[in-house]
Amino acid sequence: MIFKSKPVQISKHAFWFCKYSVALLLWIALVFKSKELIVVSFLVLLFSAIFKIRQAPLVVLYTYTLGKIIQSPKETLDEYGMRFAHSLGALLNFICLLLLYYGNFRLGWVFVFFVALAKTSGALGYCGGLKLYNCLSKGGCCSFLSKKNNG
Numbered sequence: 001m002i003f004k005s006k007p008v009q010i011s012k013h014a015f016w017f018c019k020y021s022v023a024l025l026l027w028i029a030l031v032f033k034s035k036e037l038i039v040v041s042f043l044v045l046l047f048s049a050i051f052k053i054r055q056a057p058l059v060v061l062y063t064y065t066l067g068k069i070i071q072s073p074k075e076t077l078d079e080y081g082m083r084f085a086h087s088l089g090a091l092l093n094f095i096c097l098l099l100l101y102y103g104n105f106r107l108g109w110v111f112v113f114f115v116a117l118a119k120t121s122g123a124l125g126y127c128g129g130l131k132l133y134n135c136l137s138k139g140g141c142c143s144f145l146s147k148k149n150n151g
Contacts, residue, residue, distance in 0.1 A: 001103075004080055004137070005078050005080060005081070005137065006077045006078065006079040006080050007076050007077070007078060007079070008053060008054055008076070008077055008078075009053075009074040009075065009076050009077075010053060010059060010074065010075060010077065011059070011062070011063060011067055011072040011073075011074065011075070012072050012073050012074065012075040013023040013062065013066070013067065013070060013072035014058075014059045014062040014063050014067055014072065015053075015059065015075055015077070017058055017059075017061075017062040017066070018048070018056055018058035018059050018062070019119075019122060019123040020043075020060070020123050021043055021058050022044055022045065022119055022123075023088075023116065023119040023120045023122070023123040025037055025040060025041045025044075026038070026041055026112065026115060026116035026119055026120075027116050027120070029041065029112065029116075030109065030112050030113055030116055033109065035097070035100050035101065037086055037095065038093060038096050038097055038112060041146055042090055042093035042094055042095050042096075042097060043057075044056075044057050044058060045086050045087075045089040045090035046086075046090040047082050047095060048082075048086040048090075049086035049087040049090055052079055052083055053077055053079055053082040053083070054079070054083070055087070078130070078133075080133070081130045081133040081134065081137075082130065083124070084129060084130070084132075085127055085129030085130045085132075085133060088132070089115075089119065089122075089129060090128040091106065092111075092115045092118070093115065094110050095111060096112045096115055097098075099111055100112075
């Protein structure tokens, strides 16, 4: 299978800072109708996908600022799964930007609302992008279906 797993450890607080900051950024963008904040969110997710989770922009920012002052336990994450989730998030932000700049302005903000909901869901522990990656990497999303097919 082309989908692999690679566990990496990063600061739990840095990871929290990253995921909550992007979610908050999207909500602020929605409230103030700021396309520029959507661009920032897109770039954060894009560079997180390119540089991987250990060198993601907000993880690095936290590590070299508050991370120097506040000790944090480590969290183990799937580097490839996080890269996939960040890529998917960047793609969704890019679609928002296309709609806002070149398409239907109203539909663009509706799409931003749903992306903000998805990002908030991910920040609270249910990352749809990571779940999708795990489904693809294990060859199916429904465990009862795979048991039924094997038995």
